[in-house]
Amino acid sequence: MAKLHPELENKEFWYKDITLIPNRLPDFERDRVDLTTYFTKRLKLKTPFVSSPMDTVTEGEMAILMALLGGIGVIHYNFLTIDEQIEEAEKVKRFEAGFVFNPVVLSPQNTVKDVYDINDKYGFFSVPITEDGTLNSKLSGIVTHRDIRYRKDMETELKEVMTPREKLIVAKKLETVDKNDLQAANEILRKNNLDTLMIVDKDDKVVALVADSDIRKNEQFPLATKDENKQLRTFIAAESRFKIAKERIGKGYDAGLDGVIIDASVAFKEQLEIAKYCKENFPNLEIVLGNVDSAEMVEKILKEGSQHCDALKVGIGPGAACMTQQELGTGRAQASAVWECGEVVKKLEPKYGFIPIIADGGIKIPDIIGQDVAKPGDITKALALGAQTAMMGSLLAGLDESPGEKEFDYEENRMVKKYRGMGSTEAIEKRGALRYGIEKMKIRIPEGKVIKVPYRGSGYDFIPQLIAGVKQSLQKQGFKNIKELQEEADIRPI
């Protein structure tokens, strides 16, 4: 266990109140540091970063970024319908895959415009064409970007532009999918210089496809968080109300989801019931409960439902857009909460097994635009205090991959993006009311606010910097991995 300075014991402290003292003599470079960690009991990540389920932070695009770079994104549920949320999760599951099952298909009577619409929605152009536009009919051809890029008439039917079935090289299900042999499919793809390879069954119906761009992406992102089928992993958030969460989780499961965060600003008893239902009906889904911030709360949850809980999320009101502490006098300093919850989880490990902690919020507090810099050291502190991963909202909301447009802020003379608490009046007005358990109440007390965060450009540049920053801070202290950091960090007051 890390060493906590006696002056910090039984005190409230934030990340800014502590520092980590290097007392080893490092003899290795930053690149030797391995940040592999557990997000949940069974799910490993190579990067200990999680994006918050907030409607100005995580939809499909952010979840793809996070998963490609070794972390994971949790898709928010502040949509008008459950299906809209699930569509975002599907974007992630379809994005980079080995075998893409259930590919989107069209019929020969669909038009060039329909292909552009698919690209807008899912980000790809290659579409198998089947006789009736469903997977239940025979393959008729394929349309790729090459076939439509110079077409001006959007109403041209695809039968005019597609490469017809007789000219296609396809792979057999029996020889690829049935043997789970992705390599065999990749070889056919490469040997024939194809962009997309379709896999058909004995009736010539499409069962899956493999894309060349996916193979190249696999090579470009060695840290990527993927499932057994080489599809990116993603979680969704669901409300702590049984009836609606049940429908959401069922649909998410059908879409191939990896897990669910049962969300509430303060953990709610009904979560245990939902978690139990999930484990009984969808044993493959990983379930995260929260938020908690004290040893007592952790103990209560583990006592009643440790077998249904795969990770605990810690943090009540420390986030940049939070007002739970100011408005309701509820919550505490985040670093001490992570320490206390981490300690109790360790103490109870012999009884309940290993339960990872997610340090949620407060990684940095952007009060004055311009002075708001990324602080990888806060992430290292969260890990040293006992968290396995850090969940971030405001730090990621300024990236290109978060929902919403960047705009110029004349007061601050710089580009910004909007970031809003899910308990803000603005977010509650959409659907967020459920998260705060106040959907039936007429009087609403906002628990969050709307702020601006600096525009940070592409996450594909920003996240690698953050990873390097965390690695560098471990290296300075002489730790090669998170386990060593957690066992030996020397945590002192500033």
Ligand code: XMP
């Ligand atoms: P950061 O500091 O990374 O925090 O921006 C993100 C976390 O803040 C939580 N969150 C809220 N907490 N009122 C709150 O008290 C809110 O309106 C609110 N919205 C989000 C959430 O846990 C998120 O991951």
